[in-house]
Amino acid sequence: MRPAALAVAALLALAGCAAPMRPAAPPSQPLVYPPAAAERVVRLALGEWRDWGGVVRDAWPETPDDAAGLAPAESDPANFPRVLAYWRAVENDEGAIRANRPIYAAALSGMTSTALWSEPAWSAAFISWVFRSAGVDAREFPPNATHSLYLDALIADADAFPATAPFRPHAPDGYAPRAGDLVCFDRSRARLAHWSERRAEAGIPRPMHCDIVTGVAPGVVEVVGGNVGDTVMLTRYPADAAGLLAQAPPGRAPxxxxxxxxxxxxxxFAP
Known part of the structure; x- marks a missing residue:
């Protein structure tokens, strides 16, 4: 037998002796967090909102950026480190930091007309930064630059560990939000009719947006989100007597x- 044939035979023999591949290990049990973590989520979101100017708008404004121009925007060089910190909270920043560092340097010298942080959208990075900064580990809230992908992980956890999952999805007509929850929209052209339809396409990015609930009062739910009107903004959503969010006006994203x-x-920590 020629040397080359001997080598091939040896490799085949080794392959035949190799141990069969083990199935992937199941996800670890999620940790339970104390009330301090939930309090920090709300406190950090509100703190960022105040630092960006504390602008408030009503839900479903006539134009998406009705409150734009009332608060320091992402294009202000003073806000460069703020958005940079949000992007550092996610594993893949989609090239945002690499692209915006030279824009910032040029802006300082007045030699650019390109707006800072205009692409890609940083709203999911903001949400990820808040939970990470609050001390919620990536196991329980996987930071991601895409809302739909971190939501996939939270939904999967709720399915696998219904008793201990740190997050649980609800249709908006069946659950009244509380401080620390997320309120999420489908921003795609072919919108999902129900959140459960997301399970069938898990892992495939879908244009979405989420805000953090920071306060609830009779008839209103207040949320804070990033990259809303190019800033961090508080939005006030109407709610009914039971605290359920009102439906979107005709033609607006529900x-x-x-x-x-x-x-x-x-x-x-709680019953």
Whole structure:
């Protein structure tokens, strides 16, 4: 037998002796977090909102950026480190930092007409930064530059660990939001009719947007989100007497789901 044939035979023999591949290990049990984590999520979101100018708008404004120009925008060089910090919270920044560092340098010298942080959208990076900065580990809230992808992980956790998952999805007509929850929209042209339809396409990016609920009062739910009108903004959504979010006006994007945060709401910290 020629040397080349001997080598091939040896490789085949080794392959035949190799141990069969083991199935992927199941995900680890999620940790339960104390109320302090939930409090930090709300406090950090509100803190960023105040630092960006504290602008408030009503839900479903006549134009998407009705409140634009009332607060320091992403294009202001003073806000460069703020958005940079949000992008650093996600594993893949989609090239945002590499693209915007030279834009910032040029802006300082007045030699650019390109707006800072205009692409890609940083709203999901903002949400990821808040939860990461609040001390919620990536196991329980996987930071991501795309809302739909971190929502996939939260939905999968709720399916696998219904008793201890740190987040649980709800249709907006069946659950009244509380502080720390997420209110999410489907921004695609072919919108999902119900959040559960997302399971069939998990892992495939879909244009979405989520805000953090920071306050609830009779008839209103207040949320804070990033990259809203090129800033961090507080939006006030109407709610009914039971605290359920009102439906969107005709022709406007409806709320797809409310992601209940169970941080600080599970045993041993709460019944």
């Amino acid at each position: 709320i797809l789901l409310v992601m209940e945060s169970r941080l600080g709401r599970l045993p041993p």
